[in-house]
Amino acid sequence: MNTGTQTGKLPVERRGGFSRKFSGIIEPYLYVSPALVLIIAVMLMPLILGLSYAFRDIRILNPFSGGFVGTAHFEALISDQAFLDALANTAWWTFGSLLFQFGLGLVLALLLNRQFLGRRLVQALVFLPWAVPTFLSGLNWAWMFNPVVGPLPHWMTSLGLMAEPFNILSDPDLAMWGPIIANIWFGIPFFAITLLAALQSIPKELYEAASIDGATTRQQFISITLPFLAPTIAITLMLRTIWIANFADLIVVMTNGGPADSTQIVASYIFTQAFRRLDFGYASAIAAVLLVLLLAYALSVIALRRAMTHTDS
Amino acid sequence: MASIQIENARKSYGAVDVLHGIDLNISDGEFIVLVGPSGCGKSTLLRMIAGLEDITSGAISIAGTVVNELQPKDRDIAMVFQSYALYPHMSVAENMSYALALRKTAKEKISDAISGVAEILGLTALLDRRPKALSGGQRQRVAMGRAIVRKPQAFLFDEPLSNLDARLREQMRTEIRKLHRRLGATSVYVTHDQIEAMTMADRIVAMHDGIIQQVGSPVEIYDRPANIFVASFIGSPAMNFLEGSYEIADATTAGIRLSDGALISVLPVADAKPGQAITLGARPEHISIVADAQSGGLPAKVELIEPMGLSTLVHVTLAGKPIKIFTMDRPDYPVDSFIHIAFDMAKIHVFDTASEKRLPPANAAGILT
Numbered sequence: 001m002n003t004g005t006q007t008g009k010l011p012v013e014r015r016g017g018f019s020r021k022f023s024g025i026i027e028p029y030l031y032v033s034p035a036l037v038l039i040i041a042v043m044l045m046p047l048i049l050g051l052s053y054a055f056r057d058i059r060i061l062n063p064f065s066g067g068f069v070g071t072a073h074f075e076a077l078i079s080d081q082a083f084l085d086a087l088a089n090t091a092w093w094t095f096g097s098l099l100f101q102f103g104l105g106l107v108l109a110l111l112l113n114r115q116f117l118g119r120r121l122v123q124a125l126v127f128l129p130w131a132v133p134t135f136l137s138g139l140n141w142a143w144m145f146n147p148v149v150g151p152l153p154h155w156m157t158s159l160g161l162m163a164e165p166f167n168i169l170s171d172p173d174l175a176m177w178g179p180i181i182a183n184i185w186f187g188i189p190f191f192a193i194t195l196l197a198a199l200q201s202i203p204k205e206l207y208e209a210a211s212i213d214g215a216t217t218r219q220q221f222i223s224i225t226l227p228f229l230a231p232t233i234a235i236t237l238m239l240r241t242i243w244i245a246n247f248a249d250l251i252v253v254m255t256n257g258g259p260a261d262s263t264q265i266v267a268s269y270i271f272t273q274a275f276r277r278l279d280f281g282y283a284s285a286i287a288a289v290l291l292v293l294l295l296a297y298a299l300s301v302i303a304l305r306r307a308m309t310h311t312d313s
Numbered sequence: 314m315a316s317i318q319i320e321n322a323r324k325s326y327g328a329v330d331v332l333h334g335i336d337l338n339i340s341d342g343e344f345i346v347l348v349g350p351s352g353c354g355k356s357t358l359l360r361m362i363a364g365l366e367d368i369t370s371g372a373i374s375i376a377g378t379v380v381n382e383l384q385p386k387d388r389d390i391a392m393v394f395q396s397y398a399l400y401p402h403m404s405v406a407e408n409m410s411y412a413l414a415l416r417k418t419a420k421e422k423i424s425d426a427i428s429g430v431a432e433i434l435g436l437t438a439l440l441d442r443r444p445k446a447l448s449g450g451q452r453q454r455v456a457m458g459r460a461i462v463r464k465p466q467a468f469l470f471d472e473p474l475s476n477l478d479a480r481l482r483e484q485m486r487t488e489i490r491k492l493h494r495r496l497g498a499t500s501v502y503v504t505h506d507q508i509e510a511m512t513m514a515d516r517i518v519a520m521h522d523g524i525i526q527q528v529g530s531p532v533e534i535y536d537r538p539a540n541i542f543v544a545s546f547i548g549s550p551a552m553n554f555l556e557g558s559y560e561i562a563d564a565t566t567a568g569i570r571l572s573d574g575a576l577i578s579v580l581p582v583a584d585a586k587p588g589q590a591i592t593l594g595a596r597p598e599h600i601s602i603v604a605d606a607q608s609g610g611l612p613a614k615v616e617l618i619e620p621m622g623l624s625t626l627v628h629v630t631l632a633g634k635p636i637k638i639f640t641m642d643r644p645d646y647p648v649d650s651f652i653h654i655a656f657d658m659a660k661i662h663v664f665d666t667a668s669e670k671r672l673p674p675a676n677a678a679g680i681l682t
Contacts, residue, residue, distance in 0.1 A: 210411075213411050
């Protein structure tokens with residue numbers, strides 16, 4: 001009887017053991033699968049699809065397009081002067097905006113970190129540019145630069161910066177400054193708020209100890225404030241560089257890449273290629289190049305940061 | 314090293330007065346402890362000496378120079394903060410040398426000074442470390458080292474031991490005292506811990522509500538507290554207080570009649586009239602447990618027996634008031650039983666209930682006044 005029950009039970013146990021083992025392996029994947037499916041569906045698939053367009057001839061108005069063209073788009077890119085100009089403009093646009101956004105944002109953060117009447121109100125107001133849709137900010141700034149309806153050209157004439165009021169957005173040499181100024185206005189709050197948060201995390205006693213040790217305000221800034229801000233500065237600069245390089249809204253609204261492509265950046269060039277010329281294949285190839293460039297930039301910044309923190313410890 | 318004079322120093326934040334006219338003379342090389350509950354103004358006073366807070370009115374001078382308008386860096390003082398305030402991105406050596414480097418001291422001089430101080434504080438092996446790689450006690454030492462390296466006129470300590478555990482605190486207490494003896498530097502030390510005040514101070518300055526309540530040596534403050542606040546704040550376990558009215562028996566004995574009619578004998582005091590409202594103060598070690606009422610004991614109900622190792626604390630109620638009694642015996646009275654307690658007549662403090670001031674005994678011969 002004993003052996004009978006044992007032999008009767010054994011296969012059942014073995015089967016149970018196997019299915020338990022199997023379900024043990026599969027179980028965690030089942031738990032994460034909804035998230036995985038979502039990520040694959042909304043992030044990975046479009047990315048792969050977009051990258052695949054770069055190697056295909058996809059023109060919306062040509063029903064016969066859609067074939068595989070290999071690296072033809074990339075070969076065309078190398079000799080596309082408009083693209084090369086857009087690359088140079090992207091660098092100008094990105095670093096021109098970034099430098100002033102960061103510099104003025106830091107100054108604003110330092111000012112907001114002081115005690116003064118109505119500080120909370122001002123801190124809230126600083127966020128205001130973010131509450132305005134970019135599209136509207138772009139239109140507003142475009143109007144402000146317009147001498148017919150906007151005050152800026154008249155002010156600049158009064159200050160002696162212009163011989164007579166004219167629209168800088170229509171001057172190929174100056175047009176890029178229009179969206180850059182709008183972008184600076186738009187980007188300062190980001191730096192001001194993140195740097196202010198970092199500033200407020202610095203213990204007050206450190207400044208007191210330093211002032212007793214004999215440090216002047218400037219020395220305190222260099223030996224306490226900057227080292228404390230460094231990690232925040234590194235990460236925000238990196239994020240912001242990538243965001244600005246991809247950020248074509250203001251340019252599209254204010255200058256539409258013109259005059260004479262003088263404000264065309266890679267992101268707006270992609271927009272132009274895809275939605276004006278309806279050449280999705282070529283636009284995807286440009287996007288792929290931009291992706292690789294930004295990835296390379298991010299990786300080098302991360303490597304630099306790691307090297308710095310490594311020598312740090 | 315220098316003396317520090319504080320004359321009628323006041324501090325207000327808007328309409329709120331934090332310090333109401335502080336007068337204090339700290340002599341050269343003295344170790345002064347400012348003690349009081351939180352919010353009494355002791356840290357504010359220290360920060361005014363350091364130059365981290367403005368002086369609303371009055372004058373503070375260090376080594377004979379009025380420093381009211383001087384920047385902290387020009388006062389030649391060093392401060393040890395409760396949080397240590399070490400520069401987190403600098404090594405121990407850099408932390409300690411920062412002040413000297415700012416003064417453009419020669420490199421060799423700096424490294425000599427640092428190795429000397431590191432030797433004294435046992436930090437030699439840690440000089441290359443960052444503060445975050447140090448234990449609380451080590452950080453505390455670095456903060457001290459940073460102060461010592463500069464050879465300032467005076468050291469200011471703002472509750473430097475509050476963040477340490479009890480054992481380490483005890484150890485650092487003695488170390489700071491030894492260091493003070495070795496360096497002989499004028500020191501002002503702020504604490505809310507009356508044990509630190511008692512064990513470390515040359516003189517204690519007891520503060521409450523922005524007013525100095527009493528200045529004196531630890532023994533003076535303990536044995537002759539100026540008022541009820543000082544009496545209750547200094548001493549652990551704290552002094553017992555009972556309220557009653559003053560009665561005169563004869564030339565050598567007076568008494569305090571408690572609310573329940575019991576009479577506690579005290580030495581006559583000069584400034585009390587019969588019937589005056591009196592608060593009687595008796596330290597737990599000045600109350601003894603006696604056999605019965607015949608030996609002059611008052612009946613008291615046992616509430617709790619608290620063994621402390623070395624001694625035992627007996628909690629009783631007398632005339633409805635809680636009383637703690639310190640004894641070296643090992644009593645085992647059941648809770649709610651009655652025992653008889655007697656007060657040491659010569660050691661009892663008599664306070665005027667209205668003014669809260671201590672009334673010294675009339676005949677001073679042979680007893681504490």
